[in-house]
Amino acid sequence: MKATEFLRLPPTTPPDRLYVITGEDSYLQRACVQALRQRVIPEESLWAFNYSEHDLGQEALSRVLAVAQELPLPPTGRLVVVRNLDRLADTDVERLKDYVRRPATTTTVVFQAPTLDKRRASTTVLLKTATLIECQALVPEEARRWVTAYARERGFELPPMAASHLIGAVGCDLLRLTSEVEKLMNYVGVGGRIEPEAVAALVVRSAQEDNFDLSEALWQSDAPRALRTLHRLLDRGAEPVALVGLLAWQLRQMLTAHELMAVNTPREALLRELRLPPSRLTAFLGAVRKQSAPHLHWALMRLQAVDDAIKRGYATPRLNLEFFLCEVLVANQAGYSA
Numbered sequence: 001m002k003a004t005e006f007l008r009l010p011p012t013t014p015p016d017r018l019y020v021i022t023g024e025d026s027y028l029q030r031a032c033v034q035a036l037r038q039r040v041i042p043e044e045s046l047w048a049f050n051y052s053e054h055d056l057g058q059e060a061l062s063r064v065l066a067v068a069q070e071l072p073l074p075p076t077g078r079l080v081v082v083r084n085l086d087r088l089a090d091t092d093v094e095r096l097k098d099y100v101r102r103p104a105t106t107t108t109v110v111f112q113a114p115t116l117d118k119r120r121a122s123t124t125v126l127l128k129t130a131t132l133i134e135c136q137a138l139v140p141e142e143a144r145r146w147v148t149a150y151a152r153e154r155g156f157e158l159p160p161m162a163a164s165h166l167i168g169a170v171g172c173d174l175l176r177l178t179s180e181v182e183k184l185m186n187y188v189g190v191g192g193r194i195e196p197e198a199v200a201a202l203v204v205r206s207a208q209e210d211n212f213d214l215s216e217a218l219w220q221s222d223a224p225r226a227l228r229t230l231h232r233l234l235d236r237g238a239e240p241v242a243l244v245g246l247l248a249w250q251l252r253q254m255l256t257a258h259e260l261m262a263v264n265t266p267r268e269a270l271l272r273e274l275r276l277p278p279s280r281l282t283a284f285l286g287a288v289r290k291q292s293a294p295h296l297h298w299a300l301m302r303l304q305a306v307d308d309a310i311k312r313g314y315a316t317p318r319l320n321l322e323f324f325l326c327e328v329l330v331a332n333q334a335g336y337s338a
Contacts, residue, residue, distance in 0.1 A: 003028040003135040016131045017103040019110045023135030027174035040079040049073040053081045061092040078107040085113035093121045143172040157193040165199040215250040219287040221332040240317030244307045251300045257288045
């Protein structure tokens, strides 16, 4: 199930014996673990006795499972959180199988990993019986609902327009969104209404975020967002030649992604080869699938012509870049393929 679905379950929902929590959103992973701790060990005074965290990069599985089999201090259960499932040694698979067949009835064990390699025997063993919670990055609409609920639960009103402005400024990363909402709540005061003007005044975009926005909007055929981001970057003094370089890098990355996906490259290798933040990989690959390789080659050649025009002083840099964006956006909408 999705992490957002899991977090909406009533606090009194009985916990399962085994969980696997995976995904690139570290905030959601932490939130899921905290929710489980509240369910398994409702009495905070017992956390020090019945809750423990372990790292398979530093501890042997045998030690972790020995802790899991210890009786908890009543009246609550025990929660054992095991990070870095991907570092589990192949020699420990049989030991893991034994525990999965007969898990401790008073303990909930949570295995965590940023990604899951389903080809590994350990993953296969766990997924047969464990509850899988996926903490993938939210899409904008999911993030809007989440941040609106977050503010409402704390007694604040976050209208749709303000929520959209906030997500447009900082993206869908929940750790960043939480930080910005807390700042906005402190600004408007208890029980206040967070207006779009407050978001514009307090939430600062980084140049890197705008750069990613420009590329994503272009290849997702979002013309208003692409042109709006271009103007914002140029108005801040961004060098047009640097923007050309950014777009050229993005095009080459997309062509590389085409080649890697054609041979079913695993997610971990894609992250390594494409050098992208994990939170942006899914959206990036989705954009790549919408473009043909000939189209991307054509766009790269057009961009080279724009670079030459800017350096030679043909028209203004702004006009050259606007014309390039419009050409590509029109070609995207028409389903261009060379």
